[in-house]
Amino acid sequence: xxxxxxxxxxxxxxxxxxxxxxxxxxxxxxxxxxxxxxxxxxxxxxxxxxxxxxxxxxxxxxxxxxxxxxxxxxxxxxxxxxxxxxxxxxxxxxxxxxxxxxxxxxxxxxxxxxxxxxxxxxxxxxxxxxxxxxxxxxxxxxxxxxxxxxxxxxxxxxxxxxxxxxxxxxxxxxxxxxxxxxxxxxxxxxxxxxxxxxxxxxxxxxxxxxxxxxxxxxxxxxxxxxxxxxxxxxxxxxxxxxxxxxxxxxxxxxxxxxxx
Amino acid sequence: xxxxxxxxxxxxxxxxxxxxxxxxxxxxxxxxxxxxxxxxxxxxxxxxxxxxxxxxxxxxxxxxxxxxxxxxxxxxxxxxxxxxxxxxxxxx
Numbered sequence: 001x002x003x004x005x006x007x008x009x010x011x012x013x014x015x016x017x018x019x020x021x022x023x024x025x026x027x028x029x030x031x032x033x034x035x036x037x038x039x040x041x042x043x044x045x046x047x048x049x050x051x052x053x054x055x056x057x058x059x060x061x062x063x064x065x066x067x068x069x070x071x072x073x074x075x076x077x078x079x080x081x082x083x084x085x086x087x088x089x090x091x092x093x094x095x096x097x098x099x100x101x102x103x104x105x106x107x108x109x110x111x112x113x114x115x116x117x118x119x120x121x122x123x124x125x126x127x128x129x130x131x132x133x134x135x136x137x138x139x140x141x142x143x144x145x146x147x148x149x150x151x152x153x154x155x156x157x158x159x160x161x162x163x164x165x166x167x168x169x170x171x172x173x174x175x176x177x178x179x180x181x182x183x184x185x186x187x188x189x190x191x192x193x194x195x196x197x198x199x200x201x202x203x204x205x206x207x208x209x210x211x212x213x214x215x216x217x218x219x220x221x222x223x224x225x226x227x228x229x230x231x232x233x234x235x236x237x238x239x240x241x242x243x244x245x246x247x248x249x250x251x252x253x254x255x256x257x258x259x260x
Numbered sequence: 261x262x263x264x265x266x267x268x269x270x271x272x273x274x275x276x277x278x279x280x281x282x283x284x285x286x287x288x289x290x291x292x293x294x295x296x297x298x299x300x301x302x303x304x305x306x307x308x309x310x311x312x313x314x315x316x317x318x319x320x321x322x323x324x325x326x327x328x329x330x331x332x333x334x335x336x337x338x339x340x341x342x343x344x345x346x347x348x349x350x351x352x
Contacts, residue, residue, distance in 0.1 A: 041350060045341040074350075081348050121334060153325025166320045170313065176263060230327035232334055258264045 026057040027132065028111030028192075031119045032101035033062060037069045039121050044078050044087065046125040054129040061105045064091040099199055099209060106196060114190045120235060123187040127229045131189040134225045141194045141222035144180050144214065145187035145229035152182070152228030156236050164241060168249060175257045176215060180224050183211040184249075187229055194222055207245070208252025215260050278302060 029047060033040060044060060051058040062075045072091060079087040090108050092101070106114060115131070117123040123145070131143045146152045148169060157165070172183055184207045190198075197220070202212045217224060261269075280286050282299050290298070346352070 041345050041352065042338050042341045045345060046337060074352075077350050081345070081350060121338075124330065124334065148320070151325060153327045153330075155327040155331040157324075159321070162321050162324045163317070166317050166324065170317050170320070230325075230330035232327065232331050256263075258262060260262055 025113065026059065026111035027051070027113045027115055027128070027189075028105075028109035029058065029060045029115045029117065029128075030102055030105040030109070031060060031062050031117070032098060032105070033064045033067060033071050033075075033119045034095055035067045035069045035071060036119045037067070037071045037074050039119060040071055040074050041078060043119050043121055043125070044082070046121075047128075048082060048086070050125040050128055054132075056129065056132060057111075059086055059088055059109070059111060061088045061090055061108060063101045063105050064089070065095040065101070066091065066093050097205060099202060099205075102195065102199055106192065106199075109192065112192050114192050114195050115188070116190070116195075117187045122231050122233055122235070124230065124232070127187070127227060128189075130227045134227050135189055138223065138225045140225035141191050142214075142217055143189040143225045143227060144182060145185055146180070146182035146226045147185060147229060147231050148181045149226060150228030152230065154231045154233060156233035158236075161236060161241060164246070168246075172211065172253060175253065176211075176260075178211075178214050179218055180214050181226060183214050185229075185231075186210050187231075204252050204255070206252075207249050208256070211252070212256060215256055219260060 031040075031043065036043075040062070044062075047058075047060055062078075064071050064075060066072075072089075075087070075089050075091075079089055088108060090105060092104060102114075102116065113132075113135070115128060117125075127145060131145070134140065135143045147154055154162070154165075169181075169183070172178070173181075176183075194217070198213050198216050201216045202209055204212045214224065278298065278301065281288070281290065282295065284290075342352075
């Protein structure tokens with residue numbers, strides 16, 4: 001059956017998609033950007049490469065929040081290069097929250113699966129085919145990339161950052177028992193309707209928003225699969241993890257602890 | 261039930277069981293050796309939990325995987341992408 005599909009399909013997809021994704025499956029990648037002029041060309045190039053090589057159907061939705069550094073210009077050039085069926089520009093006037101960026105992006109998404117990730121090259125698109133395979137394998141509602149299991153890991157963190165990360169994760173696991181090893185990660189695959197439902201229920205911001213999504217997902221009995229990923233942090237040197245962020249993380253964690 | 265509620269219930273249950281046994285409220289006369297262990301049990305458990313936490317976090321920090329290959333691969337792919345995109349007409 002696979003051979004017939006391959007011969008009937010367009011010359012572009014010479015290989016059958018692994019994981020037996022059906023012909024109707026389409027993956028919409030949401031890329032909220034703010035001042036990502038430097039990284040945007042590369043993340044898009046890597047996404048296109050990854051999807052072309054694996055044969056899955058996709059679109060990339062770039063949600064730029066009025067970046068002053070010319071991100072929008074680069075996005076428009078990329079749209080010309082790759083086509084407006086693959087690159088969708090859906091910008092906003094000013095910097096608003098991540099949750100609303102996802103909502104905005106999903107309004108225009110024609111895929112039945114949504115992939116969220118960072119646009120700063122810390123998440124590598126090569127893991128997306130693995131997410132898709134994992135999702136098919138277990139028929140999961142959500143697949144989450146984890147830095148803490150298997151051969152997942154991080155590049156560019158010093159000892160202090162690693163300690164903070166592990167301590168935070170440990171406390172989170174003890175308090176919330178979430179059934180996922182990496183709660184603050186933002187490299188995930190969702191069924192579209194699952195993401196829509198969850199965003200409607202979440203109220204936190206920042207790191208805690210990503211945590212709340214997983215916690216709410218468990219409450220609603222959605223299934224979560226995990227794929228180890230490598231996280232290449234090229235920004236950490238410039239943006240230290242400040243006391244403010246730690247405090248707001250703890251406040252958010254305790255709120256989730258007390259309310260879910 | 262929220263996680264907080266679960267914890268409070270769990271602590272209340274264990275706490276009252278411990279109090280009942282150590283204060284002899286249930287009218288049970290446990291042998292002295294049992295009571296000697298039971299009395300400081302919460303303190304023991306707290307210290308053990310602390311050691312477990314320290315050990316676990318320490319182990320996880322020590323074995324935190326450093327993805328050198330990923331960083332190198334990314335760098336070389338960026339070069340490749342730059343060349344390809346320039347060819348396709350992108351003005352950086």
